[in-house]
Amino acid sequence: MASSRLAPAFRLPSLGTDYALYVEPPPPAPLTGRSSVAAPAPPWPVVLCLDGDDQFDALRAARADLASERALPPLLLVGIGYGASYQEPANRRGRDYTPVPIEGAPEGGGADAFLDFLVTRLWPELERRYPIDNYTRAVAGHSLGALFALHALFKPAPFFNRVLASAPSIWWGERALLRSVAELRAKQGALPARVFLGVGERDSRSMIEDLDLLEARLDAEPFAGLEIPRARFPRKNHFNSLAPGFRAGLAALFAPE
Known part of the structure; x- marks a missing residue:
């Protein structure tokens, strides 16, 4: 069972999977004097959280x-x-969040198909249901979710321009992400976006060193x-x-310009 305290707001079938979508709008503005509480005026930027169940x-x-x-x-x-x-078998993160299949995980390599689903199916549905601001699109992930978020960023025309990558699994596919970064850099010199990179100091040495390597190359x-x-x-x-x-x-991605 999923561990989120919220029930899904809606579901969206695709890629042989019935995706669960959890939604929380902005909180009401704090009380000021005698003014009433009201939700901030839309439109609102979206932050898409991967591994939403957990x-x-x-x-x-x-x-x-x-x-x-x-x-x-x-x-x-x-x-x-x-x-x-x-x-649980219904959880397909090993397929959806990874750029290539690897030994022991032949179902991997579905990241591009999942990204296409987000762009062509999920986002139009969000636009239909909610007053969203498409000037800023953010994606947040941890571990494999962070790997996918970075994979989505280092594309010739990235859909997301704010990326939160916490403890990214850069090791996947013999550091396939680093190859994608190098290939994109050879093709273009600009990438107008903001990406947060973070990791715990007690994570594995390889996780920390891989993130150090990505930062050094960038x-x-x-x-x-x-x-x-x-x-x-x-x-x-x-x-x-x-x-x-x-x-x-979140604080870094949405700091004042």
Whole structure:
């Protein structure tokens, strides 16, 4: 069973999967004097949370914390999942979030098909249901979800221009992501976007070194217009870095221009 405290707002079938969509609109504005509470006026930018069954609550908590400090604009949070947690067969993250199949995971390599579904099926449905602002489109993920978010960014015409990548699994496919970055950089010099990169200091050495390598390459051959806020979280491992990663990432992605 999924662990999110919210029930899905709707479902959307595609790719042989019945995707579960969790939705939380912006919270009401804080009371000021005698003024009444009201939701911020739309349209709202969307933050799409991958692994929504298990991680949407962490994104909601991060937004609530930052909103209490008035550190965020109004955002529509959308979690996408499977109605099933990681270990259940209905959860297809190993297919949807990975760029290539690997030994032991032959179902991998569905990232491009999943990205096409997000762009051509999910986003029109969100536009139909909610007053969304398409100037800023954000995607947030942790581990394999972060790998997918980065895979979606390093495309010739990326759909998402805000990316929150917490503890990304860059190792997948013998670092296939790094090859994608190099290929894109050879074709174009500009990438107007903002990407947050974070990892716990007690994550595995390989996870930390892979992220260091990605950052070093982006610093050595930068894309014009690409902002890269980054963080390392003391005393946090691969699992408990999720909450601070989402909080720091949201704050960094939506900091004032």
